[in-house]
Amino acid sequence: GAVVSQHPSWVICKSGTSVKIECRSLDFQATTMFWYRQFPKQSLMLMATSNEGSKATYEQGVEKDKFLINHASLTLSTLTVTSAHPEDSSFYICSAASIMDTEAFFGQGTRLTVV
């Protein structure tokens, strides 16, 4: 299967700071990328969908000004958690799909801890 690399795999930051998470498709062009969030012992919930070159579409209840998504190229999407608070501590995972593909491939995930 195709490879999606997510970085960093874990990060600890202070409350009030911003954190950027990168999601890269290494061997294919990702026209669409998805960002999911998973709180401990819970399921994965879609936060937003981004298409290359256009604004992301956010799910209901997700603050677009807090979770900034940029999908500037066909191989890179970034999620920036702005002014992070302890309640933003979670596991964030991206997936990427190409227009030619019939499957979305997941990155390894990023465990964010806000202290």
Place this chain on the structure above:
Amino acid sequence: AQKVTQAQTEISVVEKEDVTLDCVYETRDTTYYLFWYKQPPSGELVFLIRRNSFDEQNEISGRYSWNFQKSTSSFNFTITASQVVDSAVYFCALSVGETSGSRLTFGEGTQLTVNP
């Protein structure tokens, strides 16, 4: 709207036992895809299977098998002769539309513990 239900929150078995993880889905779309993923403690999602709505054939892959029944909207997963390494959270997921490379709706997950 789509929904995936995994009624079993936790299952505990002894090694070598067979175990079935249940998954029931809801969608009004006639074209959709169903998935199973394994999530070990490290967190990454390990893809296990994808099945489209037009293919009701059951599938076997080693110790894993899947039973897809549209009549009951179920896509159950059986592990035969379970091993300690099978311990993980397993998610069933659904995507709708003609390509499966779209947004996924996940079930709540089933924590499987296989004891030696």
